Amino acid sequence: MSTASVVIVGTGAAGTAAATHLRGLGFTGDLTLVNAEAQVPYNRTTVNKTLLHPDSTLDSVRIALPDDPRITLLAGRAERLDTQRRTVVLHQGNHLSYDAVLIATGARPRPLPRRELNDGVAELSDRVTPLRTYDDAERIRRVLARVGAKLCRPARVGIVGASLLGSETANVLTDMGHEVFLIGAPTNPMARQLGTTIATWVQARHAEHLAGVANARVDSMFTRCDDVVLVLSDGTELTVDLVVEAVGVDPEVGWLSDSALTIDDGVLVDDRLRTLNVEGVYAAGDLARIDGSTRVEHWGYALAQGAHAARTISHDLLRAEDPGPFQSSGSYSTRLYGKSINVFGSPHPYRGREIALAPLGHEAHVTVYTDAESRLSAAVTLGSAKLANRLRPLVAAAADLNEAAEVVTATLTPPTTAAK
């Protein structure tokens, strides 16, 4: 039995995946997970998809940890990392010693600049909310229920930020019968994530289904009686019951500010997820920047990084096999207006070429990205799981564009019935 101890700070995708994999890899020492939220570990992707519904339960979205007396789940906020003494210092004063520590504290929503914009602002705390945690979803459920009970009408909700989180949430709340106004930057923020063609399809569905769409910034906001008034950069005033902030996140690294780690828009790690120049400290998930690359904020990546960090820790503590460099399968999916959207690789309009292989108007659509040699670097599919499944290995293998075009044609062309 191992006498080493591992501390994992954060019980989201990366932290829980690391714990499960460490046990699976034969680490039998003490494993302590620290979680700043009061709840048991849960799947964050359900916060806007499942937990906004009045009859949803935390139990249905919880993440199970291995049942093991040497695994301790501690509710508490890490306040400091002392890499000299190898301890994590918690808000309540506990010092947790480690042989290895995994930093998996994720990200925190960027708030809208409220108070500096309006001195006379009344209490907005319940009516202007981020949407990242179970508590945020609960706050929104409370406001929606209050509006329904008091005013006998659906709630009017302003969602600020029209990227994936804002778009999904707008779709969910509209399906629940609420009036949603989506306020996004004039440049279509989804284009960076999905390519211009599919992003334009999403915008058209928003225009069709939502109570209002504004391509503007929020300049200020204030409360009037029981309402929140948003003042937009185009001069419009929008009166709503609730404002959801979905304008992006920053890595949750404040508690590491006086540590010896290299922090620059996240925690810098090498390709094994070891932090730079500090032994025994690893990072994974939304806050990790591997080899200086851009952080990735997706569930599947965070799970894969947590698992990889566990392999590196096993290698370093137990002399297990070197896991090699982290390689991401690089995919995620969402569902908007009844259609699945699957993303493989990293679409980016400034990298490679964006080529629409199937025109919109089809049941399904795909946009692929290629490098200078016309090899696939990314693909985004809309409305076809079959197409997504067929393109996934082609992106992984950096297949030729012509091969992808043949697969798309074969998948989207309906079979002809043989003449008798």
Ligand SMILES: Cc1cc2nc3c(=O)[nH]c(=O)nc-3n(C[C@H](O)[C@H](O)[C@H](O)COP(=O)(O)OP(=O)(O)OC[C@H]3O[C@@H](n4cnc5c(N)ncnc54)[C@H](O)[C@@H]3O)c2cc1C
């Ligand atoms: C509403 C919503 C929907 C999403 N939907 C999708 C989706 O459909 N598909 C997709 O791919 N991605 C989605 N994402 C993104 C995805 O959830 C994140 O990329 C993923 O959760 C990141 O995992 P993580 O482990 O890095 O961080 P998190 O899951 O955020 O976990 C961080 C953990 O650290 C804890 N913590 C923070 N600070 C401290 C501290 N100082 N001390 C102790 N504990 C601390 C937190 O309480 C939490 O347990 C969504 C995100 C949100 C907010």
